[in-house]
Amino acid sequence: MASKANEGLVLGVDLGGTKTLVAVIDPNNQILGRGKLSTPARQGGDAIVEVIIQAADMALAEAGKGLEEISLIGIGSPGPLDVKAGVILFSANMDVVNYPLAARLHDRLKAPVVLRNDVRAGCYAEWKLGAGQGMDNLIGAFVGTGLGGCVILNGQVIEGKNGNAGEIGHIMAKPDGKQCGCGLYGCLELYASKSGLMRRFDKARKQGVASHLFKLWNGKGQKLKSRYLAECYSLGDPFVIEELQLAAKYLGNSLGGLVNLLAPDAIILGGGLSLALGEPWLTWVRVAAREHMLVVPHEGEIIIPAALGDDAGVLGSALLAREATVPSTPI
Ligand SMILES: [Zn+2]
Structure with a gap:
């Protein structure tokens, strides 16, 4: 074949x-x-x-x-x-x-x-053709509707016992947190991806919070497109920016922990949300990751943007x- x-x-x-x-x-x-x-x-x-x-x-x-x-x-x-x-x-x-x-x-x-x-497919492409070319130890973190991950160690994609290793989105970020779409409670995905943001935005909308977002998006029944969030960022919408910064903090802190665990060459930050927001999102995640890294490299960045886009x-x-x-x- x-x-x-x-x-x-x-x-x-x-x-x-x-x-x-x-x-x-x-x-x-x-x-x-x-x-x-x-x-x-x-x-x-x-x-x-x-x-x-x-x-x-x-x-x-x-x-x-x-x-x-x-x-x-x-x-x-x-x-x-x-x-x-x-x-x-x-x-x-x-x-x-x-x-x-x-x-x-x-x-x-x-x-x-x-x-x-x-996510493993996207990460594999980034490894072979994109941002991770030539590296043997990589973590992929792809933020979109959910939060997916992939781990490559010593030039091997880690599949784990059941083939499902790499689920960064479903490590715990908050004990006694809300229930995730996967059925578990307090998953990182709920605090660092659009599925969780959407719940908080929906609640805020019902509470009458003012935001440009609610001119673009009218609640849970409608898909929350990453470009809506990018538009709110570019307009300086304080509510959306604060929520995104909080999501980046959850994500970055957890990624810092993964750097401590695996000491990768790089973490590739991709997915629709990362792509749409670009530099500010990358910077917020980097800052939060450094807060939780045992050893912060003097030169270069561990968290790098995905290169292949969509x-x-x-x-x-x-x-x-x-x-x-x-x-x-x-x-
Ligand atoms: Zn989960």
């Missing part, structure tokens, strides 16, 4: 809680076409498959390619997953339980499918699919 897959075109799919990106990718990791749609996160697995297929059609059209030219499909999905069976077990940010995503896509697109964790997920999903020895579905 590897040789055929390496020669052909791969569809890379980045399934996120907010958006679904699909790209047609050639053997040199060049993106030939892209499709991007909102993820119907609350409508179940079949609706998600339909959106992936629509986005794939858009990407193929832009690339000027046909489905028959695709030799392999790589999907990065929120988890936890059963990667061997190609099943999403559940997700904190999508209403999907025990859904055989790989098999359903294989039925529709007629190419073998490799399912992998979305493309990390699709590139990584395609790379991992090409390198997989056994796909999640029949060839």
Whole structure:
């Protein structure tokens, strides 16, 4: 399989809680076409498959390619997953339980499918093609709807006993904290990603707090886009800035602890929120990380921005699919 897959075109799919990106990718990791749609996160697995297929059609059209030219499909999905069976077990940010995503896509697109964790895919691309090139010890922290992570040590992606290692978002940030989408209480994701920000913004909106945000976003029923937060930042909205700084503090303090634990070459800070906010967010997270690092390097920064932008997920999903020895579905 590897040789055929390496020669052909791969569809890379980045399934996120907010958006679904699909790209047609050639053997040199060049993106030939892209499709991007909102993820119907609350409508179940079949609706998600339909959106992936629509986005794939858009990407193929832009690339000027046909489905028959695709030799392999790589999907990065929120988890936890059963990667061997190609099943999403559940997700904190999508209403999907025990859904055989790989098999359903294989039925529709007629190419073998490799399912992998979305953040691990993005981090893998950053390692091989982006900000982490040449480094052997890396942590990825991707902040978007949720907070995902990935650990690479001694040049190996750490998968752990069950394949689900790296869930930075679900280490505890606050004892007796609120309940996370995953079912646990006090998870870092609730204090350092959009899922948690959204709850606090919704509460503030109902309490009549004044903010530019509430001209753009009218509560929990609507997706909280990262660009709304970037717009509020650029307008100097004090409420949103204070909330973002608090989120950065939670995130950075925890990342400082992970530096103490693993002494990585770098932590790559990515994800939709990090991308949209850019420099101020990076600086706040760096400052908070230093507060909790046993040894602060005199030169250089440990926390570095992701370099591949929105493309990390699709590139990584395609790379991992090409390198997989056994796909999640029949060839
Ligand atoms: Zn959690």
